[in-house]
Amino acid sequence: MVALPNSDAAAAALQVILAKVHAAAVRGDGQAASEATALLVRRPVPPRQVKRIVVAAINLNSRDFVAVAARVAVGADMPPRIRVNIAWRLAITDFAAEALAVLLADPQILPDPRFVRISNIILAEVRNRGTSASLVTEQAEALLRRLLPTETPPFVASPYGYPGNAAAKACMLGDQTIVHVAPGLPVTILTETTEAIARFERMATTAQHPKVKMLTDVFVNRTGQIWTREGRVFRAYNRPIPPQSRAAEATARELAQAALAVESHNNIFHWLVQWFPSLAWRLGDAASDMPLLIRDEAARFLHESLELGAVSSLPIESTGDAIMVRQLHLGDPRLVLLARPGLAGPLYTRIRERAASTTPAAEMRPIYISRRDTQKRPLVNEPDLEAALAERGFDILTMSSLSFAEQVARVDAATMVVGAHGAGFALLATARPGREVVEIVPSFRGDMQIRVCMANISRIVGHRHHLWLEPMPATTAGHWSVALDPFLALIDRLRAGRA
Secondary structure, rough: OOOOHHHHHHHHHHHHHHHHHHHHHHHHOOOHHHHHHHHHOOOOOHHHHHHHHHHHHHHHOOOOHHHHHHHHHHHOOOHHHHHHHHHHHHHOOOOOOHHHHHHHOOOHOOOOHHHHHHHHHHHHHHHHOOOOOHHHHHHHHHHHHOOOOOOOOEEEEEEOOOOOOOOOOOOOOOOOOOOEOOOOOOOHHHHHHHHHHHHHHHHOOOOOOOOOEEEEEEEEOOOOOOOOOOOOOOEOOOOOOHHHHHHHHHHHEEEEEEEEEEEEEOOHHHHHHHHHOOOHHHHHOOOOOEEEEEOOOOOOOOOOHHHHOOOOOOOEEEEEEEEEEEEEEEOOOHHHHHHOOOHHHHHHHHHHHHHHOOOOOOOOOOEEOOOOOOOOOEEOOOHHHHHHHHHHEEEEHHHOOOOOOHHHHHHHHHHEEEEEEEHHHHHHHHOOOEEEEEEEEEEEOOHHHOHHHHHHHHHHOOOOOEEEEOOOOOOOOOOOOOOOOHHHHHHHHHHHOOO
């Protein structure tokens, strides 16, 4: 008879090993962290601990540590959402082979729509970074070809066109983004940040004037997927067309034409600085009766922004599982196009002026955009930060408690805008040029291409934007904090005109 290990002893031994991994990661010793993590291979490590180990390995940029952390993730039992998140973290930091290995270790993930999405991300990262992992590329391509067969959309030119001078050069009205480094930030994150800023600068200054395109006889659902009755998929957003959408084809309403305004994230950033300006050709056309096609669960800010930004009232059509459109007109929702002269500026001016006329006059004061109304990326010491800023005369705002017009008016009247990275900074697009902005950014390796998006808005529309890069803990569950004293010292220097 074989004696079974004592469960209490096994749990205690696991905690000892996890403590060693954590301690090594905190002091930046990738070799020691790798050796300790190797003891966890084939052990029943809790999923969240696995994620923390992988994140720590990525942050230390240690290939040996990443390799053994991926082995732990491969062997661990975990929910699909955590497995997908781990694979995504690996994919965006140039560990494509490890990302695919983590995904393919559990057959239950294969029918999950998230598998298709992350596989597409892995493939895109391999291509974008020029990684020499040709076998990984072929594997991802083969999986996607079988799981999500899509076609290049057969676009034709729309009879509608964008406003503005197509021959004019792109215009960047703001100062160059100013980067500040919190204590302990890895140099790799600073390098990644500056490269991301420079990459956007090149893209925005060379962006060509957009065009409106058209598709005929297509179905659209609430997430913006586009397909035909014959099952040809033209836009999938890395997900299979849901069975309920295909089932809804038989009874779907039909529109002769529509402008596509289905923003799949239902997020104010993606809507206000990508999709909203992509509709400039329709929102500025008072003579047109073409309806705008939106999702049936569209957020309040979407409706309010359309009321404030369109030159005249708009016919609105909502799509749920499926709607048929004979002529679907599609704009270009790229952030870089904000730099095109005469394209988005008139829209934002209308929003700002109408918001000012429908809300009480906002006093010119510094504001802090709080994240107390969201559980995403919780800032642990935010109450202390808010108290310190309130003592300095800042108004502490939770944007979800305000109407969209009130949000626009408060940001436009702000003498300084401070906050942790979040969608509320998208409102900078509607403010008059000249705001002083200080954005606290929780910084992971691989994330900075995304995290500089708010600074890119300021650069285009005319604000002075400071990025305060705050390192995330070596092992984290998403909780983080700001280095309060040095950050407040920066705020004081800026308000005194010394920075």
